[in-house]
Amino acid sequence: GNSVTQMEGPVTLSEEAFLTINCTYTATGYPSLFWYVQYPGEGLQLLLKATKADDKGSNKGFEATYRKETTSFHLEKGSVQVSDSAVYFCALSDRGGGATNKLIFGTGTLLAVQP
Amino acid sequence: GAGVSQTPSNKVTEKGKYVELRCDPISGHTALYWYRQSLGQGPEFLIYFQGTGAADDSGLPNDRFFAVRPEGSVSTLKIQRTERGDSAVYLCASSLIGGTTGELFFGEGSRLTVL
Numbered sequence: 001g002n003s004v005t006q007m008e009g010p011v012t013l014s015e016e017a018f019l020t021i022n023c024t025y026t027a028t029g030y031p032s033l034f035w036y037v038q039y040p041g042e043g044l045q046l047l048l049k050a051t052k053a054d055d056k057g058s059n060k061g062f063e064a065t066y067r068k069e070t071t072s073f074h075l076e077k078g079s080v081q082v083s084d085s086a087v088y089f090c091a092l093s094d095r096g097g098g099a100t101n102k103l104i105f106g107t108g109t110l111l112a113v114q115p
Numbered sequence: 116g117a118g119v120s121q122t123p124s125n126k127v128t129e130k131g132k133y134v135e136l137r138c139d140p141i142s143g144h145t146a147l148y149w150y151r152q153s154l155g156q157g158p159e160f161l162i163y164f165q166g167t168g169a170a171d172d173s174g175l176p177n178d179r180f181f182a183v184r185p186e187g188s189v190s191t192l193k194i195q196r197t198e199r200g201d202s203a204v205y206l207c208a209s210s211l212i213g214g215t216t217g218e219l220f221f222g223e224g225s226r227l228t229v230l
Contacts, residue, residue, distance in 0.1 A: 004157075034218075043119070044158070044206070044221040089157050102148070102171065103219060105157030 002027040006090045006106035013080055013113050021075040021109045023064075023090035031092040033057075033066050033073040034103065038087045047075075047088070085113045117141060119222035121207050127228045128197055136192040136225045140209030147190050148219060149182055150206040158206055164190060197229045 007022040025033065035047040035057070048057030053068035062077045073090060090106040120139040128134055140147050145166050150158035160174040166187045175181075179197075184190040194201055204226045208219035 036221075041223075043223040044208075044219075046218045049218070091157075102160055102163055103158075104160070107155065107157045 002031065002092060002094050002104050004090050004092055004104055004106040006088075006109055008107070009087075009110040011109060011111050013111070015082055015113055015115050016079045017113075019075070019077040019080045019084075019111070021088055021090075021111070023073045023075065023106060025071050025073065025090075025092050027071075027092055027094075030068075031094065033064070034091040034093070035062070035064055035073070035075050036089040036091055036105070038089065038108075040086070044089065080111070080113045082113045082115050085111055087111070119207055119209055119220055121205075121222035121225050123225055124223065125226045125228075127230065129230050130197060130199060132197050132229075134194045134197055134227060136194075136205050136207075136227070138190045138192070138207030138222060140188065140190070140207070141220055144209035144211055144220070145187065146210045147184060148208040148210075149190070149192050150208065152204045152206055152224070154203075161192075161205075194227075197227075199229050202227055202229045 003026045005024050032051040034049045036044045037047045038044045048059040050057040050066035053066050056065045064073050064075045087108045087110050089108045091103045094102045094104050122137045147164040149161040151161055152158045162182050163171040164184045167184055179195045182192045204224040206221055206224045208221045210219050
């Protein structure tokens with residue numbers, strides 16, 4: 001079945017460092033791919049998405065490119081801030097034969113940014 | 116507020132007891148999802164509603180778990196004869212039906228602890 005694998009954390013970086021969180025997927029068909037973020041004490045929220053191969057999703061300085069040839073959707077940011085400290089989840093939409101938005105999530109990666 | 120609301124935020128119960136968790140989705144969102152998140156794991160799909168009907172309940176772990184959405188808005192997740200392994204954060208999400216964005220809007224979750 002469809003699945004998502006993302007790098008384990010925690011990832012600890014200093015402010016202004018470059019961030020990469022790896023995510024690879026297994027899926028039949030052409031799923032949409034997502035990064036969700038969970039800040040301390042808050043619910044999961046969508047960070048960015050890409051719906052087809054070679055699409056780049058971007059938001060708040062974060063980027064991820066849908067790579068069909070490597071089945072990857074790695075999250076990157078050029079210069080992290082303390083406020084980026086959160087848990088990041090990679091996900092794919094398991095649309096099956098219908099129009100549901102059922103998501104399959106990775107295990108999450110905790111990012112801790114130190115001043 | 117206009118977001119997804121879940122109650123209670125925390126529930127402690129004893130093994131064997133019955134528990135109800137409530138979700139109030141964003142107004143106008145006809146799709147509603149329940150997920151379960153165990154410690155150190157990503158959210159795991161439980162059930163999806165289109166309006167009043169459960170369109171996909173393939174994630175419910177066994178017949179102790181049941182969910183309803185009688186009027187197509189508020190949903191209740193019901194767990195009978197709770198077990199210690201049911202301890203987790205139960206997340207509710209809503210979205211526009213048939214949407215192609217794949218964005219789910221999550222509540223902050225109900226943390227269930229079974230002693």
